[in-house]
Amino acid sequence: MDNSIGVEHTVERTARQYCMIFVDELVVGNLPRPSNSYTNDYSGDSTELTYLRSRFYEGGTGRFLTRDTWSGNANEPLSLNKWGYVEGNPINLTDPSGKNPAEGGNYPRHCQSMPTKAQYESCVLEFFGLKPINPNQMGETVKGVTGCYIGPEEYRAPGYTEGIGGSATIWAGGVEVVYDFATMQRQVFTYTGWGFNFSNVGISGSQYAGVVDGLKNSFISDRYDLNDDYRGLSHSVTLGLSIGEGGSINGGVNIFWSDADPLIRGISTYFGGGAGISIIPIVDIAVYNLDYHPRSNVPFNYVQSNGIVDAGSLMNDILSGKDSPLLWFGGLSPQATYSTRSYEATKAFKYVYAHNALRFQEILGW
Numbered sequence: 001m002d003n004s005i006g007v008e009h010t011v012e013r014t015a016r017q018y019c020m021i022f023v024d025e026l027v028v029g030n031l032p033r034p035s036n037s038y039t040n041d042y043s044g045d046s047t048e049l050t051y052l053r054s055r056f057y058e059g060g061t062g063r064f065l066t067r068d069t070w071s072g073n074a075n076e077p078l079s080l081n082k083w084g085y086v087e088g089n090p091i092n093l094t095d096p097s098g099k100n101p102a103e104g105g106n107y108p109r110h111c112q113s114m115p116t117k118a119q120y121e122s123c124v125l126e127f128f129g130l131k132p133i134n135p136n137q138m139g140e141t142v143k144g145v146t147g148c149y150i151g152p153e154e155y156r157a158p159g160y161t162e163g164i165g166g167s168a169t170i171w172a173g174g175v176e177v178v179y180d181f182a183t184m185q186r187q188v189f190t191y192t193g194w195g196f197n198f199s200n201v202g203i204s205g206s207q208y209a210g211v212v213d214g215l216k217n218s219f220i221s222d223r224y225d226l227n228d229d230y231r232g233l234s235h236s237v238t239l240g241l242s243i244g245e246g247g248s249i250n251g252g253v254n255i256f257w258s259d260a261d262p263l264i265r266g267i268s269t270y271f272g273g274g275a276g277i278s279i280i281p282i283v284d285i286a287v288y289n290l291d292y293h294p295r296s297n298v299p300f301n302y303v304q305s306n307g308i309v310d311a312g313s314l315m316n317d318i319l320s321g322k323d324s325p326l327l328w329f330g331g332l333s334p335q336a337t338y339s340t341r342s343y344e345a346t347k348a349f350k351y352v353y354a355h356n357a358l359r360f361q362e363i364l365g366w
Contacts, residue, residue, distance in 0.1 A: 107357050112149055117142035121152045128354035131156040131263075133216055141220065154218040155358070157182035157351050159226075160318065160344040161268065162209035162337070164325045169201050169276075170194055172288045176208075177323045178230055179344070180299070181351035182217035184309045185226040187299035188323050191234070195288030199242055202276010207326055208254060209340050210268020214261065219359060226299040231292050233259035240270070240284035248274050250284040259289075307359050311352045315345040 058065060067082035078084065111123035117139030125132060132138055133154045142151035163176025173192040180186070197204070216224040240252015250272055257265035302314045319341050321327050326337065 112147050114149075115146060117149065117151075120149045124152060124358075125155060128155075128357070129157075129350065130354060131214065133218075141218075152358070153220050154216070154224075155182070156214050156216055156263065157354070158347070159212040159215050159266075160209075160348070161212055161266065162207075162321075162324055162326055162340075164205070164207045164328075165270075166203065166205040167197055167286065167288070168203045169197050172236075172286075172290060175325045175328075177325065178212065178226060179314070179318060179348065180212075180215045180226040180229070181348055182215040182355075183225055183299075184302040184314065184352065184355055185299040186302070186317065186323065187226045187230070188295040188325075189230060189292045190295065191290045191292045193236075193288045193290035195236070195286065197286040199280045199284050199286070200248070200274055200276045200278055202274055204248075204250065204272060204274030204276075206250070206270040206272025208268040208270035209337060210254070210266055211344075212264070212266035214263040214265060216264075217355070227294045227297070229261070229264055230258075231294055234290050234292055235259060236286075236288045236290055238270070238284060238286040238288075241282060242274070242278070242284040243282070245278055245281075248278070250274060252284055256290075303355075307356075309352045309355055311349055314348055314352065318345040318348060 064083060064085070068084070108124055108127040111120050111127065114120040114123055119139075121132065121138050121142050124130075132152070133156060139152075141153035142149055144150050157180075159181050160179045161176050163174055165172065165174030165176075167173075171192070171194060173190075175188065175190045177186065177188050212230075215226070215229050218224050234256050236254060236256045238252060238254045240250050242248045242250040251270060254268045254270055255265075256267075302310045304310055317323075319338070321337070321341065
């Protein structure tokens with residue numbers, strides 16, 4: 001080994017345990033430093049074996065010497081093959097933990113070359129389609145040194161919501177279910193508030209579905225959850241069209257944002273009807289300040305005890321409209337919103353992958 005190996009002793013072990021195989025990992029037999037193999041894993045000694053953390057791979061025969069130590073995931077049948085590698089998809093996936101691709105998957109190792117922690121975090125978040133908690137504090141939850149970073153431990157991700165709402169000129173209220181793709185939680189919220197409908201003096205009701213952006217997650221502690229992110233005062237602006245006099249049909253978009261954290265915001269599309277006196281013909285304009293409250297003290301959590309997100313249950317619940325107010329009062333059937341839910345379920349899987357990858361990078365320290 002060269003003299004630089006001694007320097008590695010000064011680097012926090014959790015920041016190099018799996019991303020650099022020096023000293024403690026190679027002390028037996030005084031093995032040389034790793035060479036650049038297909039997956040950048042240790043390879044190059046006289047055994048010609050590739051070190052994949054939990055087992056060794058023999059490239060000459062294309063076989064592992066032992067079975068995978070992970071038991072597999074019933075929701076992912078290919079993972080039950082203990083002799084396989086990345087579920088038969090080595091072109092798109094890698095397995096940095098040596099256990100399964102869901103625990104790390106195709107992690108952006110090229111980001112390790114970034115010179116600063118802030119640039120590394122920006123690279124990783126862009127790869128997974130995530131956003132920073134605070135753009136002015138990039139890199140603060142990243143550990144390690146250049147070439148051997150771990151993190152980020154906090155980020156923002158989107159979510160999905162659908163519900164029903166009603167208004168009576170200056171009052172508004174409703175109920176909606178929210179799926180959080182940051183913390184991987186689900187909760188039902190009720191809301192009431194005051195404002196003004198500039199287009200109609202009377203009553204109206206609608207059903208809606210939309211996206212939420214800026215929900216927060218942290219692996220440092222349980223400092224963020226869906227209840228805390230979504231509860232409290234929110235501002236809402238409705239812009240749409242209204243057809244009819246006395247009794248009307250209306251539809252359009254609703255823009256909303258949190259008063260406590262304006263980065264938590266979203267947009268939904270709505271369809272409904274109303275009865276009353278039209279103030280401004282054709283258009284549907286309303287502004288309300290709404291106070292949100294969770295239905296239960298603890299949101300439903302899709303993260304299992306082993307840290308893996310139950311992707312199957314999350315996607316099935318979105319597709320079936322689990323806890324959706326649209327089904328409570330004879331609203332839209334699951335089939336009527338299937339295209340929207342299908343899109344959101346597919347999007348949810350993308351963030352499940354990001355959650356698992358970042359979560360297990362923190363636990364395993366690769």
